[in-house]
Amino acid sequence: MLGYAGRILHVDLSSGKIWTEPLKEELAKKYIGGIGLGMRLLLDHSKPGVDPFSPENPLVLATGPLSGSMVPTGGNGHAFVSKSPQTFAMGESKSHGHFGTAMKRAGYDAIIIHGKSEKPVYLWIDDDSVQIMDAKHLWGKSTLETEEAIRNELKDFYIRVASIGPAGEKLVRIACIMNDRSRAAGRCGMGAVMGSKNLKAIALRGSKDIKVANQERLLELIKIQHERMKGPAARKYRTLGTPENVLVLQKLGAMPTNNFTRATFDGADRISGEYLNERFVAKIIGCSSCAMRCEHIAVVPEGPYKGTTTRIEYEPLWAIGPNCGVGNLDAILKGMDLSNYYGVDAISIGGIVGFAMDLYEHGIITKEDTGGLELNFGNHEAMIEMIKRISLREGFGNVLAEGVKLAAEKIGNDAPKYAVHIKGVEMTGYDIRGLKTAALGYAVSFRGADHNRHGAYGPDVAGKVNRFKAEKGRGKLVKETEDLYTIIDSLIVCKFSRGTYVEGYKDLAALFSAVTGIEMTPEELQRAGERINNLGRLFNIREGLGRKDDSMPWKVMNVPIPDEGVAKGSFVSQEDLDLLLDDYYEVRGWTKEGIPTVEKLTEIGMEDLVYIVKDKLEPKGQEEE
């Protein structure tokens, strides 16, 4: 079992106890690593119904079997998994950079953080030495300042740090965990869970060798991947990067604007990937082992935000920009930089500010609530100020720091109608009113609104299906892409590299086997993907979720796209949603209520988790068992 470190580290912050246990090969083979392994460890080490901020909710950190190896993009990933303070269900978020490489080299496949420290601390993992360090002097610092301070005090520039900012400390529910300066485990509020444990950072130094099972074969495979990564499959990421989406989605009428009021943005040309590359992008850098490089570093050249230097991607650009009606790129970049600084998910923060602007425009909140801010769409100064207030829980920001779902419940009135979220997680930058395969993918995602748990916008955007129609067959499309994406997140390789695995599971299984020496067929790997998706579902069922939670934001179901053009009039009706869910559940082998059956769980080797669904299934299911 090479590739894997073969060890799981446990740290109990309540008692200060630290211990390790071996990683069993069966577990590795079944759940691979990354989110798969992390989710299984979370399930096994938590009780149902605990509050996400309770010391009883562990925070799991996992690398994949390829981490630390030269597999392009595979060498560097890590995943955080915990019960999400936004969804009260499965939360997971991945990040890249150099942190995952160091964690594997330190000798750990997973780190499970239990309990809660009395005082602010950080974890210092130096190969086999694990210490809980005082972090009083780091409390209140930004993520970047924390990273630099820890490197300075431990006196090694190559130490890798994952940390939370002030937002995580203050339990802002959209807090993220940053590493390597500009990389974020952004979604699902993992940073808030970390903050609830009084854990400011995890610092790593790894010096152990990473050995692989079949060196010669691996180099052959890597060579092939390198060639593919220089070709068309990675072109987008090497050139314009994800901001290429701006003009693509604009053309399709699929770029949500003003908190999903419209689906096109008037200033799209001035925030496009093309415009960014021409005026702002100073350098494109890569993560450890990557042969693509995608990380566009933008610098604001002039004006009040001059010198702001930040990584750019479509999603945060969209959230802070068009979703708030903001077309001023200088301000958008400043907003993204501030999100990293305070440590909040730059997608969700844009969702929240857009939501607040929508309420303001509709008179549901007023200047009195906003502390004098004129929170109209397009007011970029107010947007910047709100990012700060939410991140620090100042004034009205304290309400919004709960995320749009909980904030809307608190604000009352019609506010929930303007809260654009699924399962409590703010939407991402695809207008699913006119992308109905994607709509299904979003609805069933076990971590809430998300385009990265599936690639279901793919067939819609590429025109492979009628994107305005809900019909049978979409369930299969969503299931297939979900299974693959889950494996991508478990190995962990980068989603941006997905197009380079031209033979899909065959390529991924070959890489897995060459590194680990564990035989794995493409079919077995696909099966593992299916298993991990069922695992996410089972966790959520254990926490009380079901069909009712596979839902759409109110606006998506009630406000047809108003913009002139191809997408005009499109929305997702209840009938659409029911049809899509029925189709998907059937393909998944789940009941009408979205519960995996005993047969399905047995078929995919999850007999041990049948207990979760047992009393939720119809009597028929129980008899069959």
Add this chain to the structure above:
Amino acid sequence: MAAVPMAESAKWKMVSCDPDKCTGCTVCEYICSLTKENSFSSQKSRIRTMRLHPLINISIACRLCSPAPCVTACPRDALTQSEQTGVIMIDDDKCDGCSWCIEACDYGAITLHPELKKVRICDLCEGDPKCVKWCPEEGLDFTTKDILAQKARIAVTKKLFKESLEAAGIKT
């Protein structure tokens, strides 16, 4: 130690990184440690990447100085420089890991092997450096100092005469 005659050292080729192309991906470290140590390890790589800031990335290997301060610094005469290639050769029987050479090197191009406690320096893979071959950005060159100077001259001239070149329709 006397410098090697100019005629010889001018022919030496070294691994040099173009920071404009370097993305900080550390693929050079991966392939170096695999080639030399059969494992992936930054500490055992003879070339090291430095990202000082997202905008500033570079990989550094032995610069083939002549005279080489590392050779001069070694109190045990464990290091010698090949007249033919400029590579610093290490006599493991003499090297005791004291690391005077590491301090003497202005570029941080010498590494102490964490287990053997002997120093390790880029040996150019017998004239076929694997890092140069595998760099996904083609950001590493295996070339002489004179050719590096030439490249810089070409680049600066292109910049100086950009308008004239464009006006004449000369593609460069």
